[in-house]
Amino acid sequence: MELLTNLFHGFQISLSPINLMYCFIGVLLGTLIGVLPGIGPGAAIALLLPTTFRVSPVSAIIMLAGIYYGAMYGGSTTSILVNIPGEAASVVTCLDGYQMARKGRAGPALGISAFGSFIAGTLSVMGLMLLAIPLSDVALKFGFPEYFAIMCLGLSIVSYLGRGSIFKSLVMAALGVSLSFVGMDVVVGKPRFDFGLLVLGDGVGLIPLLMGLFGISEVFINIEEKTKAREIFETNIRGLLPTLRDWKDSLGAIARGSLLGFFLGILPGGGAVVSSFVSYAVERKISKHPEKFGTGVIEGVAGPESANNAATGGAFIPLFVLGIPSNVAMALLLGALMIHGLQPGPLLLQQHPEIFWGTVASMYIGNAMLLVLNLPLIGLWVKLLKVPYKILFPMILLFCLIGAYSENNNPADMLVMLFFGALGYLLRKYGYDLAPLVLAFVLGRQMEQAFRQSLIMSDGSFTIFFTRPISAVAMALGIFLLISALIPALKRKREKIEVEPT
Amino acid sequence: MNRHRMRVWTVSLLTFCLMAAQAWGAEVFPAKPLELVVPYAAGGSTDVMCRTLVARAAPFLANQPCVVVNKTGGGTVVGSRYVLDGRNDGYTLYSTSTSSMMIAPVVNKTNFSWRDFIGICQTMLGSDALYVRADAPFNTLDKFVEYAKQNPGKIKYATSGAGGSPHLSVEGLAAVKGISMKQIPTKGDAEAITALLGGHVMAASGNPIAYQPHVDAGKFRCLAQFGAERDKAFLPNVPTYKEQGVDVVVDLWRWVVVPKTVSPERIKFLREAFTKILKDKETLAALEKIQCPVSYLPGEDYEKVMSKSEAAIMPLIKAAGL
Numbered sequence: 001m002e003l004l005t006n007l008f009h010g011f012q013i014s015l016s017p018i019n020l021m022y023c024f025i026g027v028l029l030g031t032l033i034g035v036l037p038g039i040g041p042g043a044a045i046a047l048l049l050p051t052t053f054r055v056s057p058v059s060a061i062i063m064l065a066g067i068y069y070g071a072m073y074g075g076s077t078t079s080i081l082v083n084i085p086g087e088a089a090s091v092v093t094c095l096d097g098y099q100m101a102r103k104g105r106a107g108p109a110l111g112i113s114a115f116g117s118f119i120a121g122t123l124s125v126m127g128l129m130l131l132a133i134p135l136s137d138v139a140l141k142f143g144f145p146e147y148f149a150i151m152c153l154g155l156s157i158v159s160y161l162g163r164g165s166i167f168k169s170l171v172m173a174a175l176g177v178s179l180s181f182v183g184m185d186v187v188v189g190k191p192r193f194d195f196g197l198l199v200l201g202d203g204v205g206l207i208p209l210l211m212g213l214f215g216i217s218e219v220f221i222n223i224e225e226k227t228k229a230r231e232i233f234e235t236n237i238r239g240l241l242p243t244l245r246d247w248k249d250s251l252g253a254i255a256r257g258s259l260l261g262f263f264l265g266i267l268p269g270g271g272a273v274v275s276s277f278v279s280y281a282v283e284r285k286i287s288k289h290p291e292k293f294g295t296g297v298i299e300g301v302a303g304p305e306s307a308n309n310a311a312t313g314g315a316f317i318p319l320f321v322l323g324i325p326s327n328v329a330m331a332l333l334l335g336a337l338m339i340h341g342l343q344p345g346p347l348l349l350q351q352h353p354e355i356f357w358g359t360v361a362s363m364y365i366g367n368a369m370l371l372v373l374n375l376p377l378i379g380l381w382v383k384l385l386k387v388p389y390k391i392l393f394p395m396i397l398l399f400c401l402i403g404a405y406s407e408n409n410n411p412a413d414m415l416v417m418l419f420f421g422a423l424g425y426l427l428r429k430y431g432y433d434l435a436p437l438v439l440a441f442v443l444g445r446q447m448e449q450a451f452r453q454s455l456i457m458s459d460g461s462f463t464i465f466f467t468r469p470i471s472a473v474a475m476a477l478g479i480f481l482l483i484s485a486l487i488p489a490l491k492r493k494r495e496k497i498e499v500e501p502t
Numbered sequence: 503m504n505r506h507r508m509r510v511w512t513v514s515l516l517t518f519c520l521m522a523a524q525a526w527g528a529e530v531f532p533a534k535p536l537e538l539v540v541p542y543a544a545g546g547s548t549d550v551m552c553r554t555l556v557a558r559a560a561p562f563l564a565n566q567p568c569v570v571v572n573k574t575g576g577g578t579v580v581g582s583r584y585v586l587d588g589r590n591d592g593y594t595l596y597s598t599s600t601s602s603m604m605i606a607p608v609v610n611k612t613n614f615s616w617r618d619f620i621g622i623c624q625t626m627l628g629s630d631a632l633y634v635r636a637d638a639p640f641n642t643l644d645k646f647v648e649y650a651k652q653n654p655g656k657i658k659y660a661t662s663g664a665g666g667s668p669h670l671s672v673e674g675l676a677a678v679k680g681i682s683m684k685q686i687p688t689k690g691d692a693e694a695i696t697a698l699l700g701g702h703v704m705a706a707s708g709n710p711i712a713y714q715p716h717v718d719a720g721k722f723r724c725l726a727q728f729g730a731e732r733d734k735a736f737l738p739n740v741p742t743y744k745e746q747g748v749d750v751v752v753d754l755w756r757w758v759v760v761p762k763t764v765s766p767e768r769i770k771f772l773r774e775a776f777t778k779i780l781k782d783k784e785t786l787a788a789l790e791k792i793q794c795p796v797s798y799l800p801g802e803d804y805e806k807v808m809s810k811s812e813a814a815i816m817p818l819i820k821a822a823g824l
Contacts, residue, residue: 046544046572050553143702144686184577187687188664190610198583202575322699323715324692331543331692335550341791345715408574453686457658457702 007129010357014365019062019358022055026063027366030070031373037078037396038211038403040087041071042328049336057340058358064336065359066366068329069121069312072272073370076113076305077381080106082396084215088206089272089308091438092161092280094214096293096300103296106382107240112250112298113305114374115242120258120306121367124313127262129360133349136321139266144457145464148450149474150267151443154274156478158436159485160281163294166485169436172427176440177447179204186449187456199412208404208417209441213434215400216421219393221428226389240378242298250302253283257306264307265314271327272311277439279307313363320356322346531592531768536568538595538758541581541602543574547711551756551794552597555625558785562775568595577665578602579610586614590761592768595622599756600667603808604815609665609824616812619759620769621804623776626756627797629729630668631737632659632675633713633722634705635698643725643746646705650681657683659705660694665824667752668707670815671728673822674750675743698722709754710736711793728752735795751814755797755807773801 013019033044045064052060075086080097093113100109142150155173162169182193183203194200242250257279264275283303284293293300318324323344325331337344342352349356384392404417424434458464466472538556542548549572556568573581578601585596596619603616632643640646650657661669664687676683686703688694691712698706699721706713714736716722724740727733730751732742743750758776760769779785780798789796799807 049544050557053557140696140700143697143700186664186689198575198580202580318696322696324696328543331546335544335546338547338550338792339554341793343715343793346719346721347715409571410573410575410580449689453688456684456686459655459684 003129006353006357007361009354010359010361013058013354013358014062014362019059019362020365022059022063023066023362023366024369026066027070027073027370028373030067030072031074031370033067034071034074034086034090035077036074036403037084037086037215037399038207039399039406040207040329041068042332043406044071045329045332045336049332049339052336053339057337057342057352058355060336060340061333061355061359062362062366064333065316065363068333069309069363069366070370072121072309072312073114073117073374075308076117076301077110080109080113080301081381081385082392083218084396084400085210088210088438088442089276089311090305091210091214091273091435092276092304093301095161095163095280095435096295096297099294099296100298100301101385105296106385107378108242108246108298109301110378110381111240111375112242112246112302114371114378116250116254116257116302116306117309117374118367118371119254120261120310121313121370122364123258124262124265124310125360125363125367127310128313128316128363132317132321132356135266136317139318140322141470142267143468144450144453145468145471146474147267148447148454149465149471149478151447151450153474153478153481154278154443155440155447156482156485157278157281158439159482160284161277161435161439162433164431164433168432172432172434172436173440176437177444179209179437180441180444181448183445187452197412199410199416203445204441205404205407205413205416206442207407208413209420210438211400211404212417212420212422213424213427213437215396216418217424217428219396220421220425222389223393240382246298249298253279253299253303254306256282257303258310261307261310262314265311265326266317267326271315272308273442274439275307275311276304277435279303316359319344320349320359323348530564531771532564532566534593535566536563536593536595537571538568538597539571539573539581539585540597541573541575541578544572547709547794548597548599548756550792551626551789554788554792554794555779555785557788558782559775559779562778562782577610577663578606579612582606582612582614586618586761588761590763592760592764592772594760595772596759597625597756598759600752600754600811600815603757603759604811605665605667605670605819608816608819616808618762619804620762620764621801621807622758622760622769622772623780623801624755624757624799624803624807625780625796626754626794627729627799628710628735628754628756628795629727629733629737629742630671630708630752630754631710631713631727631740632672632705632707632725633698633717634725635701636720636723638704638723640725641723643741643748646725647675647679647681650676650679650683654682655684657681657705658686658703659683659707660686660688660697660703661706662691662694662708663687663689665819665822667728667754667815668709670818670822671743671750671752672705672707674752674818675726675748677818677821678748678750729754735793750818752818753811753814755811757804757807759804769801776801 033039044067075090076093078084078086079090079093080101083094083098085091085094097109158169158173159166182200184191260279261275265271283299284290315326315330318326319330325334334344401414404413454464465475538552540549540552553570559568573584585594588594607615640649669685691708694706694708697703727737727740727742730753
């Protein structure tokens with residue numbers, strides 16, 4: 001009963017005209033930011049932070065939160081249309097989303113992405129509302145060994161991400177992990193593998209890496225193919241919304257994605273990115289036609305897109321309940337709370353319940369607004385495919401450059417991006433999948449950090465990963481998954497699947 | 503004259519006027535917005551404090567706004583390099599602390615040090631502190647040390663980063679008392695706090711701003727603070743290291759500095775401007791609201807404060823093996 005009273009109070013706050021306006025501004029900006037490749041919600045929130053100084057704390061958080069989960073809606077647009085992820089959490093959407101667009105089904109892909117995001121977003125807000133406090137207690141039980149084990153589990157999923165040989169996926173994963181070692185070492189505090197370059201001092205930036213590997217290389221490949229007079233597929237667009245058949249296929253994926261995303265979003269570090277990868281792998285594993293993944297299967301879009309939106313709800317739990325941010329955007333929200341003189345921490349819920357409930361209520365409203373915003377835009381986005389490529393690709397390059405620069409205001413990041421653009425082009429030409437590289441890169445650094453922190457904890461003993469219950473279960477699961485994926489591959493006599501370089 | 507030539511002349515004349523205006527303008531300092539470089543990410547405690555500090559600074563800076571610019575990376579080295587390698591015209595200010603000015607250059611073996619800068623003013627003076635869980639078997643520093651003596655190497659403590667001032671402060675305690683503890687470095691106060699809340703480490707050390715909510719909630723206890731004097735804003739009831747017989751002092755100060763090659767008149771102007779900013783009632787109230795108490799010292803004291811700090815920190819860096 002108390003829950004309903006609190007929620008009612010929250011709606012009272014969020015339905016005031018001023019807060020409705022802030023919510024709308026937030027989600028609109030978030031969608032736009034999500035669509036632009038490379039510029040993530042972090043940059044937008046940082047830019048808009050000063051404008052919230054004179055506004056009430058609830059309004060500020062409503063707007064900034066709207067930018068955060070709004071960006072997850074927009075991120076899939078460029079992934080589906082031009083095979084360039086809007087941000088790291090939309091990388092997996094490229095795999096099947098773009099293939100669907102090539103078959104003329106960009107509309108349904110965008111549509112199911114919007115609907116899935118709405119359902120997942122709403123479900124995760126409900127989860128936030130009901131489970132915030134008990135889940136935060138569970139989250140605290142995750143120590144360094146548990147983080148390492150979960151990441152091993154995440155890494156073992158790379159075997160399900162590739163379209164070609166599983167050994168090539170493993171090679172990509174190894175490369176991704178190696179790349180993640182570049183930068184400032186957490187345990188000792190000294191830079192390593194940076195070749196003396198200041199730009200690499202903090203590691204290879206995720207945005208330059210993504211924009212280069214996916215964005216720049218995509219442009220190179222398309223230019224090359226188009227000069228060979230490749231068939232244009234824009235003319236064959238069938239239908240703008242998902243069909244009943246699509247819904248039937250996707251409902252399970254959306255439900256599973258929501259669940260996965262919400263729980264994984266609570267854990268610091270991976271959140272939306274990791275949950276989207278995990279969702280894709282899960283869908284492929286339980287699908288009746290796993291070999292079709294990578295050719296344009298709608299579950300491959302519905303699942304990950306739901307997962308990354310559900311993760312936004314989960315990410316708020318550590319922030320509101322414990323005052324601990326689980327990613328960059330949450331850290332900025334924490335800063336916003338502090339600027340308004342509110343001390344984020346365990347007492348925030350008790351002393352200022354209106355912040356939590358006002359934001360929760362506004363997230364329901366925000367998700368609805370986003371659905372209404374995004375659906376009519378589908379027709380607009382699909383028209384973008386008709387723009388001649390010679391006009392489109394310079395704009396794509398421009399946005400990629402801006403995106404790479406905007407993270408750290410460092411021009412050298414753009415050079416890093418171009419380097420990875422060349423690398424990505426070569427890798428794709430030779431039939432290597434990029435998704436395992438991205439996942440391994442995202443996980444690699446944190447995995448190594450957690451590994452070393454665990455070993456300090458255990459005074460050098462490796463058994464710590466197997467004597468603690470949560471960690472032991474996760475490690476066992478990870479090893480099992482990896483072996484079960486390798487055995488068929490090893491049994492096959494000659495595995496030479498010709499994969500078209502894409 | 504045909505239209506084309508007229509256009510060319512108009513544009514050239516306008517351009518010349520703009521350039522001339524720029525040249526005239528440059529004689530008054532400041533004639534364009536200033537930058538305050540923060541070597542940490544947006545939203546963090548340093549960033550928030552700096553934004554609040556300069557939000558109302560324009561009236562004191564010839565109505566030019568001062569804008570915060572984040573230059574993260576390399577453990578503050580990127581920010582320091584950006585300021586030093588930029589134009590030394592007094593438009594780029596740098597917000598530094600013990601970590602970025604004293605520790606980072608030594609640990610990273612950079613080719614610059616605090617001597618390459620000159621102080622505009624001190625803005626804050628604080629102290630990191632040592633925390634344990636409220637349900638831990640030791641509720642004073644002495645009992646903590648006792649436990650460590652009886653269980654060598656068993657205590658693991660989390661810090662916000664290897665080589666940071668909290669790390670050095672705790673290693674200093676270990677060196678003075680002859681105990682051995684192991685540091686588990688994390689990427690920030692948030693991770694260290696999570697580890698302590700979950701009971702995965704027995705102690706943690708970091709910035710009181712982040713830890714205080716958990717002390718208020720009854721989850722943590724503060725055993726000691728590391729500064730020369732008690733931090734009256736945050737930890738008025740927690741004894742310092744010195745008071746408890748540990749001869750280690752690590753003050754956490756924040757200074758606004760510029761490269762020392764900036765012209766003396768501009769340095770003088772900035773010093774006067776910031777003295778006024780730090781006396782401005784609205785700015786002080788806003789800083790109070792975000793719980794950043796001001797501790798002002800004039801720019802002239804830079805050398806003295808830095809030398810004292812260096813003398814205190816260098817032995818600790820050696821003791822921590824960095």
